[in-house]
Amino acid sequence: MENNNPQFIPISKIVEEAQDIKTFYFEHSLNSKPGQFIMLWVPEHDQKPFSIAYDDGKSFGLTFFKRGPTTTKLFDMKVGERVGIEGPFGTSFSRKPDTHYIMVAGGYGAAPLGFLAESLLSPPAGGGDARRAEGVGVDFCVGARNKDLVLFKNRIEKIPNTKLHIATDDGSEGHKGYITDILSNLIDSAEKKVLVVTCGPELMEKKILNICNEKNTDCEISIERYMKCGVGICGQCAVDPIGICMCKEGPVVKRELANKITEFGKYHRDKSGKIIYF
Amino acid sequence: MSKLKTRFLDKEFKNPIVLASGILGLTAASMNNAVNNGCGGVTVKSVSKDARPGHPNPTMTGTDHYFINAVGLSNPSVAEGIKEFAKFKEMTNAPLVGSIFAGTPDEFAEVTEIICQSPIDFLEVNVSCPNVSKEFGTPFAYDTKAVEVITKKVKEKSTVPVIIKLTPQAWNVAEIAKVAEDAGADAICAGNTISGMAIDIRARKPVLHNKQGGVSGPALFPVALKAVYDIYKTVKIPIIGTGGITTGEDAIAMVMAGASLLGVGSAVYYRGQDVFEKINNEMTEFMKKENINSLEEIRGIAHK
Numbered sequence: 001m002e003n004n005n006p007q008f009i010p011i012s013k014i015v016e017e018a019q020d021i022k023t024f025y026f027e028h029s030l031n032s033k034p035g036q037f038i039m040l041w042v043p044e045h046d047q048k049p050f051s052i053a054y055d056d057g058k059s060f061g062l063t064f065f066k067r068g069p070t071t072t073k074l075f076d077m078k079v080g081e082r083v084g085i086e087g088p089f090g091t092s093f094s095r096k097p098d099t100h101y102i103m104v105a106g107g108y109g110a111a112p113l114g115f116l117a118e119s120l121l122s123p124p125a126g127g128g129d130a131r132r133a134e135g136v137g138v139d140f141c142v143g144a145r146n147k148d149l150v151l152f153k154n155r156i157e158k159i160p161n162t163k164l165h166i167a168t169d170d171g172s173e174g175h176k177g178y179i180t181d182i183l184s185n186l187i188d189s190a191e192k193k194v195l196v197v198t199c200g201p202e203l204m205e206k207k208i209l210n211i212c213n214e215k216n217t218d219c220e221i222s223i224e225r226y227m228k229c230g231v232g233i234c235g236q237c238a239v240d241p242i243g244i245c246m247c248k249e250g251p252v253v254k255r256e257l258a259n260k261i262t263e264f265g266k267y268h269r270d271k272s273g274k275i276i277y278f
Numbered sequence: 279m280s281k282l283k284t285r286f287l288d289k290e291f292k293n294p295i296v297l298a299s300g301i302l303g304l305t306a307a308s309m310n311n312a313v314n315n316g317c318g319g320v321t322v323k324s325v326s327k328d329a330r331p332g333h334p335n336p337t338m339t340g341t342d343h344y345f346i347n348a349v350g351l352s353n354p355s356v357a358e359g360i361k362e363f364a365k366f367k368e369m370t371n372a373p374l375v376g377s378i379f380a381g382t383p384d385e386f387a388e389v390t391e392i393i394c395q396s397p398i399d400f401l402e403v404n405v406s407c408p409n410v411s412k413e414f415g416t417p418f419a420y421d422t423k424a425v426e427v428i429t430k431k432v433k434e435k436s437t438v439p440v441i442i443k444l445t446p447q448a449w450n451v452a453e454i455a456k457v458a459e460d461a462g463a464d465a466i467c468a469g470n471t472i473s474g475m476a477i478d479i480r481a482r483k484p485v486l487h488n489k490q491g492g493v494s495g496p497a498l499f500p501v502a503l504k505a506v507y508d509i510y511k512t513v514k515i516p517i518i519g520t521g522g523i524t525t526g527e528d529a530i531a532m533v534m535a536g537a538s539l540l541g542v543g544s545a546v547y548y549r550g551q552d553v554f555e556k557i558n559n560e561m562t563e564f565m566k567k568e569n570i571n572s573l574e575e576i577r578g579i580a581h582k
């Protein structure tokens with residue numbers, strides 16, 4: 001049977017990351033792996049999946065963009081108030097020694113990828129496995145609309161063996177243009193076996209998948225679909241044409257599996273189940 | 279698995295397990311996976327005239343003893359839904375049960391006309407969802423007159439056999455099944471989830487956003503079993519026994535009460551996506567041990 005492990009726990013700390021972006025911390029041993037998600041319940045509002053931004057084994061953090069009614073309500077909440085947490089659920093990014101990771105984050109995607117980089121290179125910040133991965137280096141690429149929306153710059157800069165690359169749409173910081181523009185060069189110049197990992201807007205992820213296919217480079221992608229149960233019962237997050245549920249067999253999928261999901265980068269389904277094209 | 283072969287109305291099922299409506303039934307690919315995991319047939323998630331987003335989350339939660347949901351009949355509309363049903367039939371020839379709901383008898387007729395343009399083999403009429411009473415009032419399945427009218431309206435328009443899905447929560451479910459039979463129903467599904475609630479004691483609030491939800495899983499099994507037993511006594515048309523079937527033993531008991539097909543849904547939560555195969559294997563194993571050659575031999579045997 002599924003163990004939802006439901007908790008109703010107080011917010012222990014709130015950190016403002018940027019305008020309309022906050023991280024909420026909870027003193028609870030979640031024991032999650034980077035890329036996994038929890039279902040967060042704000043009573044009388046909604047319950048939604050969120051990927052985990054921090055987990056040091058003793059506490060964990062979730063980073064929110066103020067976007068809809070649920071996150072708006074969350075932004076009004078204070079330290080000590082409680083919310084429901086179920087999980088962790090789903091698959092995680094691979095932990096591989098002697099590998100050059102190229103992490104490509106768009107928007108909120110910097111949160112789970114920051115957690116991944118920490119888990120590989122600066123434990124115990126990365127929770128779970130408290131050993132540092134041997135022979136790992138990271139190119140950490142962040143894309144954002146402008147420099148104010150670049151998440152976790154200070155956080156990433158503190159991680160050893162990690163080089164930060166930034167791209168902004170308006171050129172206010174780093175490369176002007178898409179973060180995917182610099183990916184090919186990074187793959188070509190890596191001296192070790194490369195693993196590309198990505199979390200961000202789907203069309204960005206799709207571009208990355210295409211590049212990795214062209215270069216025959218391993219990659220792992222976090223795919224977001226509308227979720228209801230989170231445990232593979234309702235079928236809301238089933239993807240075409242293979243019908244697997246992204247809450248169980250995702251959100252993180254390897255390149256081979258991503259290539260079988262033909263709807264990836266084309267369409268997703270809304271809460272009613274209607275197909276919505278990107 | 280030949281011991282499990284089941285004839286239901288005009289169709290042959292490789293086994294009596296049918297994916298129950300509302301579980302993994304949104305997309306063709308997802309339903310096809312259920313077939314690959316051992317379902318003899320599948321029922322789609324109920325569709326309506328217009329698209330519905332359903333209730334906000336939490337829409338479902340489970341414990342060792344029960345599962346409870348209030349999804350609120352989310353669906354992309356019958357017009358969108360039938361595209362998926364057609365895709366399903368391109369993937370497999372397993373029998374497909376369409377499922378509809380509506381707010382009025384005339385709307386049931388309207389949705390029937392549209393869904394019958396798709397390659398469904400049967401049409402299940404959901405008159406018993408417990409989770410939308412704020413919108414639609416008391417479920418039709420409590421009311422003999424409503425069931426009679428809806429059955430007639432749907433029968434007039436349907437091009438495939440019609441299954442009326444009732445609720446074991448109606449004290450007179452057997453009488454209502456008889457009314458459906460007399461109004462022309464080809465089969466009865468018994469039945470839906472029953473109304474219940476879960477409270478998070480730390481949050482001090484109902485867990486489900488809708489507060490009330492439909493109880494399924496092991497807790498529902500004896501209730502559904504009794505409904506099937508009672509209905510079998512009053513009607514001649516076949517019954518789909520649905521509610522809490524989690525093991526092969528549950529499945530056999532349901533057949534002994536009189537069921538022809540067996541709806542399985544929440545069991546996925548308890549035993550994984552291959553639960554259908556597991557139940558089939560357990561049924562076959564039991565039949566071998568007890569020298570039972572076909573389900574026909576034991577159907578309704580608990581009445582003798």
